[in-house]
Amino acid sequence: MLKSTRLFLPLLAALLAPVAAADTHSATDPRIDALLTQLGKVREIDEVALSPDGHQLAWVVETGGKPGIMLADAQGQHPRSIGLAAKPGTCSESGLAWAPDSRHLAFFSNCASARVGMGGSKQPDIYVLDTQGQGKPVHLSSLNGYAHSLSWAPDGKTLALLYVEGATRRASALAAAKPATGEIGVEGIEVQRVATVPAEGGVPQPVTPADSYVYEFSWAPDSKRVAYVAAPAPGDNNWWIAQLYVQDAQPNATRTALVDPHTVSGSLHGLQIALPRWSPDGSRIAFIGGLMSDQGSTGGDLYSVSAHGGAPVDLTPGIHVTPAWFSWSSPQSMLVNQVDNGQLQLAEYDVQADRAQQKRVLFTAPGYTGDGTALGALSLSADHSYVAFGQSSFDVAPEVYAGPIGSEMPKAVTALNADQKPSWGKARSVEWDNEGYHVQGWLLYPANYDPNKHYPMIVNVHGGPSAADIPHWPSVGYGAAPFSTLGYFVFMTNPRGSFGEGEAFVQANRKDFGYGDLRDTLAGVDAVEKMVPVDDHRLGLTGWSYGGFMSMFAPTQTQRFRAVVAGAGIANWQSYYGQNLIDQWMVPFFGASVYDDPAIYAKSSAINFIKKVKTPTLIVVGERDAECPAPQSFEYWHALRALGVPTSLVVYPNEGHHFYNPVNQRDVLQRALNWFEKYLPPGQ
Missing domain, CATH: 2.20.25 (N-terminal domain of TfIIb)
Incomplete structure (x- = not known):
């Protein structure tokens, strides 16, 4: 959700040490440690790639936190480790891209690298393996920076990729933000461009303009052109105003702007575009257009436009x-x-x-x-x-x-x-109607559920808001499902603003954050309480990102929740607008800037109703969160502390919106589990 950066170093430097030392731990429930250990044993699958002829299957699986490549036939039989790693878990290989001949597989590898890349880790390069030969992968191109999205041209003569030459960080707002030093918005800007590499190898050649940040691209069927979604740099801020372009896959080529959502008329006006894809005959380009809160969280209607220009069609x-x-x-x-x-x-x-x-x-x-x-x-x-x-x-x-x-x-x-079994309870889809909307959510039963007992329930609101809770196995780090292991019902809602009910439903919380979606969620709680034995006096609320905002805002509107854990939340939309460097995302949702319509931002700011809050609240956030800056958590925590509401703020050093440090991933979940056990004990 909500991409942002930070301008708060003096405040943070003064407060980080005592806050980070704050300890919310009670005597640790042994089930928590067992759960965290169980989740840590899961081997994550990062990528899957089927060869064009459908005969070979490659995937990237993590061993000891390091991604490595496996290759098998299409049925998964006869798997073998490929790449340069002498032993799985010793280096990193990823970025699978099959050539059109279904024989050559390109990927990134840092296993043979002696050069240092961003973050002090080894610099990956591009390699290609002849999967039907007996040799080792061949070095194709040396890189200096961050690269991803390898893609072969349909004729197999060229590879393209998204490349940030000289990068100091991942090209993602989920990663920790760069320190806010120097001339803000001018110095240190890193630009992601489409670059090409010949199939026989060579130096990456940028082909898109140096001042244009590219988010996604695709090859034309003729292998001569690329379509891409791009905006002026800096990239973190401008995805919400990105346009669709077409140009020849050559340096200094003239590009054509096909779609600008801010100048078109009709249903796409003012919205976002993603996933440009050429039709097989090359005559038009389809894409997804809709109200999207994050680049990468894609959802909306299908649109198409002629490859030669014209009005897009919903x-x-x-x-x-x-x-x-x-x-x-x-x-x-x-x-x-x-x-x-x-x-x-x-x-x-x-x-x-x-x-x-x-x-x-x-x-x-x-x-x-x-x-x-x-x-x-x-x-x-x-x-x-x-x-x-x-x-x-x-x-x-x-x-x-x-x-x-x-x-x-x-x-x-x-x-x-195969050896991993859920320690949480069974899942059930719940559907209800509220104020003319059809709404859905997921209910997890407590582990070892006894229908003759009453249980507390933790309500989780997903990030976004343009996203959806979809069943998935939890990982170490913050998430809702693990609470079920400790004896809670867990209710994950998809209220208005979510994907899954059509674009009108997604847009239903524009200029209304925290109101209609909260009413949908509370109506869902009512529906659940009619189905299963939930103790309405032991309700908790949690969420991350937009869910963190809802966890801060809901206690200002209702006293129904008795404990809250707010992850990376937003307490004050007005101050947030001035603190972040990604204000472009806000206008599509609020209808105007904070300077043009401050009232619409004040309406959904928890800080303006803070005296109504009585709920014990744990607040957690990454120090360098580039989406929901830490000062928002400081502001909410400061108010609750001044008002005598039980609260704790934990700031995780060097973490962004997504936590990468395994120690911090484990700690944040453990603190949340302990907080709810303290204020919503399940064993009553």
Whole structure:
């Protein structure tokens, strides 16, 4: 959610030491340590890539926190480790990209590198392996910076990638922000560009303009052009005003702006665009357009535009699902992975010039699916007859799935985490209606559930707000599912503003943060309490990012929650607007800048109603959060402390919006578990 950066170093330097030392730990429940140990044993699957001919399958799996590449046949048989690593877990290899010949596999590797890259780690380079030969991977190109999104041109003669030459950090607002020093917004700007490398190797050659930050790209079928979504630098701030461009895949080529959402008329006006994809005949480019709170959290309607320019066409107006990813299967058809009632389903669409209509649902996944290239992405054979992806659910830990595309869900072809069993309770989808909206959420039962007992319940609000809670296996770090292990009901809601009910539902909380979505959530709590024995006097609330904002705001509107854990939240939208360097995201949601309409920001600011808060609140945040800056957590904590409300603030050094340090990942979850055990003891 909400990308931002920080301008608060003097305040932080003065306060960080005593705050970081604050200890919320009570006597540690031995179940917490056992749970954290269990979650730490899961081997994460970062990427899955099916060869174009559908005969070979590669995936990236972590060993000891280091990603390595495995290769097998399409059924997952005869897996073997490839790459340069002498032993899994000793170095990092990722970024899978199959060549059109289905024989050569390109990837990034730092296993043979002696050069230091960003963050003091070894610099990855590009390698390619002949998967049908007996040799080792061949060095293709040396890099100096951050690179990702390797992609072969359809003719197999060129590789393209997104490249930040000389990068000092990941090109992501989830990563820790750069120190805010020097001339802000001028010095130290890092620009992500499309670069190309010949198939026989060479130096990366940037092809997109030096002052334009590229977020996504795709090759044209003729291998001569690229389409991409880009905005002026700096990149963290301007994704919300990005445009769709086309140009030749050559340096200094003239580019054509195809779509500018801020000048077009119709349903796309003022919204965001993502996932540009050429039609197989090269005549048009499709993309997803909608109200999106983060680059990478994709959802909206399907649009198309002529590759030569013109007005974009909304192909799916009024649908009640949210397309998150798609692939052209012919000039008249697409495969679409869409969110529907909190689940991902793969559907086939017929595509005409002005309309795309769902033909049939191929399968609905029991959990979150993805191939590592984009949220909800799938890896397909060139003829779209075979599919592969990684998946996990509340019931099954991450595995690779693959199989023919048909009416059934593909089967798991790996057993990397077969020994992992859930220590939490069963999951159930809950649906209800509120104020004319259909709403859905996920309910986890307490472990060892006894229907004759009454239990406390923790309500979790997801980040975004343009996102959705979809079943997935939890990892070490902050999340909702582990609370079930300790004897809580856990209720994960998808209120208005979420993906899964259509674009009108996503836009229903514009200029209304914390009101309609809170009423939807409270109505869901009422629905759950009619179904299962929840003790209404032992309700907790938590969330991260937008969920952190809701965890701060809800106690100003209701006394129903008796304990709160607010992760990376927003306490004051007015001060937040001036603290961050990514104010572009806010106008689509609030309708105007804070300077033009301060009242709409004040309306949803918890700090303006802070005297109503009585709820004990634990607040946690990364010191260098580039999305929800730490001063927001300081402001809320300061107010609660002044008002005598039990509170604790923990700031994690050198962490951004997503925590990467395993020690901190473990600590933040343990503190949250202890906080709820203290104020909402489950054993009553």
